[in-house]
Amino acid sequence: MSLPIVTATRYVLPLREGGSLPGVVEGNDLGTYVLKFHGAGQGPKALVAEIIAGELFRRLGLRVPELKLCELDPAIGRSEPDEEIQDLLVRSAGLNLAVDFLPGSFGYDGSSGEPDRATRARILWLDAFIANVDRSWRNTNLLVWHKELWLIDHGAALYFHHSWMSAQRFAALPYDATDHVFSTVARDVPGIDAELAAEITPELLTEVIALVPDEWIADGDRERYHGHLCARLADRSAWLPGGAR
Ligand SMILES: Nc1ncnc2c1ncn2[C@@H]1O[C@H](COP(=O)(O)OP(=O)(O)OP(=O)(O)O)[C@@H](O)[C@H]1O
Ligand SMILES: [Mg+2]
Structure with missing residues (x-):
């Protein structure tokens, strides 16, 4: 694909x-x-x-x-x-x-209603997993379009790749959810952790990493992304918002 x-x-x-x-x-x-x-x-x-x-x-x-x-x-x-x-x-x-391009969309600021709690917790878990620092009230990087919530702008996530910190270090890197738009549902996150983690199989990670064109990725780096993400998936107590289960 x-x-x-x-x-x-x-x-x-x-x-x-x-x-x-x-x-x-x-x-x-x-x-x-x-x-x-x-x-x-x-x-x-x-x-x-x-x-x-x-x-x-x-x-x-x-x-x-x-x-x-x-x-x-x-x-x-x-x-x-x-x-x-x-x-x-x-x-x-x-x-x-x-x-x-989503024409007529506007930036999510909570004023038009919140997505359901389960969705907010899911987004928070995933942002913590990919170490996304770009989902604060200042800049939610969420759009509302046709009354639904759309996620954009993940360019600042996976920042381990800028200096290629080790997989072990990335795996244990805490996630500071304080500024996250959905920080108020942090206590729900441990409850969905096992289910979400099970959905992210090694095959699924291989599939999404394979979508990156060769032009933007060095030889061997696909395996490195895979290794870092698998390591973080295996070591969730270190970064899970709301504390380890
Ligand atoms: N698919 C889209 N449809 C409509 N508007 C969009 C879309 N993607 C981005 N925008 C608008 O453009 C803005 C900038 O896009 P985006 O956040 O992806 O860029 P960026 O340069 O990475 O921004 P940032 O300054 O947040 O790092 C968004 O805040 C939004 O207003
Ligand atoms: Mg943005």
Whole structure:
């Protein structure tokens, strides 16, 4: 299995609220996408985290906008006057990550009602597992679309890969849930732990890691992601919000 590939045909506009300056583009399949660029600040590793984390969330029953790969010819940004954007597009020639654009969605701030408790606990467990620090009230990285909650922006997760800390160290890395949007359900997390952990099989991890294109991942690193995630799965007492069961 691999992610579908589209080609960008038009650069529509930059999403300035995003730190990595993602842009909205149209694809040759007539779809509209949020493009996350391999040439942006954190480089392709942020896109690797987006795929592994996003596809894991999806397989565990949470809503994540569809992910595709997008071939970019920087010439499509020719009429974009901003030099920073021109530079970003030129640096990002080739494959980038396309996130299905959810038109009319808005950022989750709790004011339109909360998702059910079980969903909140599930999201908290998974964010702790992938060490996602980007789900605070300041920046929930949750969108509300058609009255449903959608998870976006997992580029800061799996941060062990920036310096390749050892699998043992990552496995035992505590997760600080204090700032998490769903920190109030932390005490529910131990109760769903065994069930969720059992859903994440080694095969499932292999499957989501296989979706990362060769362009963004070094030889042998797929096994390293797999090893780190399996180690963290086996050592949950160290990081589980709400304490070990
Ligand atoms: N699929 C989408 N559909 C609609 N809007 C989106 C989508 N993805 C992102 N956005 C909008 O663009 C913003 C920036 O996207 P995202 O958080 O993925 O980028 P980022 O550069 O990683 O941001 P951050 O500054 O949070 O690190 C989001 O907060 C949201 O408002
Ligand atoms: Mg964001």
